[in-house]
Amino acid sequence: MLNLLLLLLLCLSSFLSSLPQVQSATLPSDIYVLKALKASIKPNSISPWSCLGSWNFSIDPCSLPRRTSFICGVSCSPDSTRVTSLVLDPVRYSGTLTPLISQLTQLTQLDLSENSFYGPIPSSLSSLAKLETLSLRSNFFTGTIPSSLTKLASLVSLDFSNNALTGLLPVTLSSLSGLTTMDLSFNKLTGSLPKLPPNLVNLALKANSLSGSLSPSSFQGLTQLEVVELGANRFTGAVQAWFFLIPSLQQFDLSNNSFTSIEIQKLGNTKNSNLVAVDLGFNRIEGYLPVNLATFPQMASLTLRYNRFRGPIPWEYYKKVSNQSLRRLFLDGNFLNGKPPAGFFSTGSGSSVAGSFGYNCLESCPASSQLCLPSQKPTSVCRKVYGGRTSP
Ligand SMILES: *[C@@H]1O[C@H](CO)[C@@H](O)[C@H](O)[C@H]1NC(C)=O
Numbered sequence: 572m573l574n575l576l577l578l579l580l581l582c583l584s585s586f587l588s589s590l591p592q593v594q595s596a597t598l599p600s601d602i603y604v605l606k607a608l609k610a611s612i613k614p615n616s617i618s619p620w621s622c623l624g625s626w627n628f629s630i631d632p633c634s635l636p637r638r639t640s641f642i643c644g645v646s647c648s649p650d651s652t653r654v655t656s657l658v659l660d661p662v663r664y665s666g667t668l669t670p671l672i673s674q675l676t677q678l679t680q681l682d683l684s685e686n687s688f689y690g691p692i693p694s695s696l697s698s699l700a701k702l703e704t705l706s707l708r709s710n711f712f713t714g715t716i717p718s719s720l721t722k723l724a725s726l727v728s729l730d731f732s733n734n735a736l737t738g739l740l741p742v743t744l745s746s747l748s749g750l751t752t753m754d755l756s757f758n759k760l761t762g763s764l765p766k767l768p769p770n771l772v773n774l775a776l777k778a779n780s781l782s783g784s785l786s787p788s789s790f791q792g793l794t795q796l797e798v799v800e801l802g803a804n805r806f807t808g809a810v811q812a813w814f815f816l817i818p819s820l821q822q823f824d825l826s827n828n829s830f831t832s833i834e835i836q837k838l839g840n841t842k843n844s845n846l847v848a849v850d851l852g853f854n855r856i857e858g859y860l861p862v863n864l865a866t867f868p869q870m871a872s873l874t875l876r877y878n879r880f881r882g883p884i885p886w887e888y889y890k891k892v893s894n895q896s897l898r899r900l901f902l903d904g905n906f907l908n909g910k911p912p913a914g915f916f917s918t919g920s921g922s923s924v925a926g927s928f929g930y931n932c933l934e935s936c937p938a939s940s941q942l943c944l945p946s947q948k949p950t951s952v953c954r955k956v957y958g959g960r961t962s963p
């Protein structure tokens with residue numbers, strides 16, 4: 572009985588699959604764009620085993636089932652008429668990105684990361700009204716970021732990191748009201764920070780040539796911002812209290828810039844702050860170590876290395892270590908003097924912190940402690956800084 576049923580099912584299914592395809596097919600203009608996309612890529616960079624290698628236009632791109640053609644790189648709408656996603660494999664396809672891509676108006680995802688695309692980012696991308704994810708990460712795109720892209724009202728995630736983009740950030744950047752993640756790190760962007768998109772959670776602009784000072788107007792109204800990476804740029808001026816108090820801020824990296832001061836004498840209430848990690852290393856910051864930094868309840872990692880700080884290591888920093896909050900403390904490469912709090916070098920609480928006090932002007936930093944490596948600056952250097960005295 573069961574066998575008979577199975578046989579019947581088999582017959583039925585083979586009959587169904589022998590019927591002519593009534594399924595709808597890809598919109599001709601979408602096929603045209605896919606052809607143009609493939610045609611703008613050097614054939615010798617398309618291996619037969621890659622996604623693009625499987626794109627055979629004698630077969631409809633969206634119609635199912637797929638066997639040997641369009642097995643990857645493209646996804647379509649449920650009715651198989653429109654291309655909704657282009658995610659190419661990272662196999663170093665080399666070519667330009669055709670401006671015709673703007674005709675794939677149902678596209679929600681465009682990801683060409685880790686290939687060898689070069690030339691400009693087409694400004695026509697701004698027509699992709701449904702685009703949520705745009706990643707051109709790790710290619711060789713040049714030219715500026717088209718300001719028209721700030722019209723992409725559905726955009727949630729933008730990643731142009733590791734290209735060779737130049738010029739300014741679009742002044743209208745803040746109109747990207749749905750954007751939560753933006754990574755433009757490792758390009759050649761210049762100019763100052765404009766007003767930022769209001770719902771950003773992650774901001775990364777590492778390793779560009781951005782300059783100017785941090786202005787509250789850039790960050791105004793950003794209540795979701797958790798991670799800020801602005802390291803290895805040319806920012807100058809003061810890092811002020813408002814920056815430390817950005818409402819949701821958890822970690823920031825402002826290292827390898829040219830900041831000259833931290834102005835947080837009047838910091839205000841830090842009780843509700845989520846700030847966990849601060850990196851201000853490799854700047855030109857002068858003055859005493861800010862005692863206030865120890866008032867952030869969650870602070871776990873503090874890097875102030877290679878600046879021009881003077882004076883003693885605050886006892887409050889040690890207290891933050893002894894109450895198990897602070898785990899990393901890098902203060903090396905400054906002009907700190909006096910005796911560091913002895914607790915740092917006791918076997919109990921002191922050993923729970925990783926970091927360095929090396930290459931300062933400290934007295935009695937025991938060589939037996941990892942924290943005291945590398946050794947302190949030559950006395951002659953410290954004398955010059957402290958006018959003959961190395962003690963406070
Ligand atoms: C493309 O598909 C057609 C139809 O199935 C087939 O005859 C042809 O050999 C394919 N071309 C390539 C390059 O695989």
Ligand SMILES: *[C@@H]1O[C@H](CO)[C@@H](O)[C@H](O)[C@H]1NC(C)=O
Nearest residue numbers: 777778802803826827852853
């Ligand atoms: C910052 O500069 C230091 C010293 O030049 C270098 O070792 C480090 O890799 C740089 N960090 C970044 C993020 O560029």
